[in-house]
Amino acid sequence: MLPATPTKRRKAAPADEQGGLRMTRQRQEVYETLLAHRDHPTATDVFLRVKDRLPNISLATVYNCLEVLVEHQLVRQVNFEREPSRFCPNLEQHGHFHDRGTGTILDVKFKKGVKLSDVLDLPPGAVVQDIEINLRGLLRTT
Amino acid sequence: MLPATPTKRRKAAPADEQGGLRMTRQRQEVYETLLAHRDHPTATDVFLRVKDRLPNISLATVYNCLEVLVEHQLVRQVNFEREPSRFCPNLEQHGHFHDRGTGTILDVKFKKGVKLSDVLDLPPGAVVQDIEINLRGLLRTT
DNA sequence: GAAAAAATTTAGAATAATTCTTGCTATCGG
DNA sequence: CCGATAGCAAGAATTATTCTAAATTTTTTC
Ligand SMILES: [Mn+2]
Ligand SMILES: [Mn+2]
Ligand SMILES: [Zn+2]
Ligand SMILES: [Zn+2]
Numbered sequence: 001m002l003p004a005t006p007t008k009r010r011k012a013a014p015a016d017e018q019g020g021l022r023m024t025r026q027r028q029e030v031y032e033t034l035l036a037h038r039d040h041p042t043a044t045d046v047f048l049r050v051k052d053r054l055p056n057i058s059l060a061t062v063y064n065c066l067e068v069l070v071e072h073q074l075v076r077q078v079n080f081e082r083e084p085s086r087f088c089p090n091l092e093q094h095g096h097f098h099d100r101g102t103g104t105i106l107d108v109k110f111k112k113g114v115k116l117s118d119v120l121d122l123p124p125g126a127v128v129q130d131i132e133i134n135l136r137g138l139l140r141t142t
Numbered sequence: 143m144l145p146a147t148p149t150k151r152r153k154a155a156p157a158d159e160q161g162g163l164r165m166t167r168q169r170q171e172v173y174e175t176l177l178a179h180r181d182h183p184t185a186t187d188v189f190l191r192v193k194d195r196l197p198n199i200s201l202a203t204v205y206n207c208l209e210v211l212v213e214h215q216l217v218r219q220v221n222f223e224r225e226p227s228r229f230c231p232n233l234e235q236h237g238h239f240h241d242r243g244t245g246t247i248l249d250v251k252f253k254k255g256v257k258l259s260d261v262l263d264l265p266p267g268a269v270v271q272d273i274e275i276n277l278r279g280l281l282r283t284t
Numbered sequence: 285g286a287a288a289a290a291a292t293t294t295a296g297a298a299t300a301a302t303t304c305t306t307g308c309t310a311t312c313g314g
Numbered sequence: 315c316c317g318a319t320a321g322c323a324a325g326a327a328t329t330a331t332t333c334t335a336a337a338t339t340t341t342t343t344c
Contacts, residue, residue, distance in 0.1 A: 084300090097265055119261055120252060127280045129279040131276075133274070166292070166293085199294085226330060
């Protein structure tokens with residue numbers, strides 16, 4: 001006999017909720033700001049941009065929104081050295097190239113069909129969950 | 143006629159100077175501490191270890207020593223996310239694997255003969271000066 | 285080898301990105 | 315509408331790191 005498990009159906013998500021993330025106005029604007037420019041802005045950059053549309057937003061809220069967007073994997077956090085974190089809405093697996101000349105950060109696609117183990121001598125038993133590839137150099141403007 | 147260039151020979155480096163780096167006691171101990179364990183310690187870790195041998199060393203000095211060792215390329219600085227920097231005396235080109243289970247950071251060798259351009263779609267004109275590969279995951283202990 | 289100059293070390297203060305705390309507001313489920 | 319939960323804003327707190335200034339050590343000059 002089955003135990004009397006009450007048929008606890010998953011709580012219906014509100015209309016504006018996506019993947020457990022409640023898309024508030026602030027989160028929406030932060031996310032759209034990232035989508036709009038895709039130039040890997042810092043939290044402060046995002047703050048300044050969003051302020052045009054939401055003049056009362058606080059920097060703490062921008063940090064909160066970015067954190068929750070990262071947690072829900074709508075956005076990636078990109079760190080170069082110990083500089084302020086940057087944020088990227090490109091969800092394809094990719095790396096980053098930092099041009100020391102201009103400070104620009106560019107997305108770098110991974111070539112198709114390349115396996116990590118073709119390139120790296122992984123420690124035995126290593127289960128890789130996350131890959132981060134950061135390049136630094138110069139963009140020779142031809 | 144040659145101009146009267148005074149025969150300005152390169153200033154002789156003091157005996158303890160290597161590649162422009164003066165190997166002071168503090169730098170020596172910091173460097174040897176890194177060589178001794180190769181477990182990617184933080185500045186504070188190094189500070190605590192070196193204090194056993196140089197009880198008067200200050201944390202600021204450890205930071206200074208690490209900085210100068212990195213500048214002179216005897217040591218590499220390794221950053222995972224926004225955690226405190228770690229330091230690595232392995233000068234071969236390599237990446238790092240961070241085991242989320244234990245916090246251990248392992249060196250990951252690059253396979254021989256693999257070119258970056260085999261793996262990544264580099265932006266046109268990009269001259270890569272520095273490569274950083276950081277992996278995160280679990281070490282399945284078999 | 286002393287004096288002067290330069291480099292290094294030290295302790296503590298300052299910095300800056302990020303996180304935390306708290307009170308307020310908005311939204312949700314009923 | 316009501317109580318509960320989640321999110322926001324402002325400012326304080328945190329913390330790894332850098333800076334400052336005075337003391338010490340090392341190197342150079344005489
Ligand atoms: Mn920016
Ligand atoms: Mn450690
Ligand atoms: Zn990106
Ligand atoms: Zn290493």
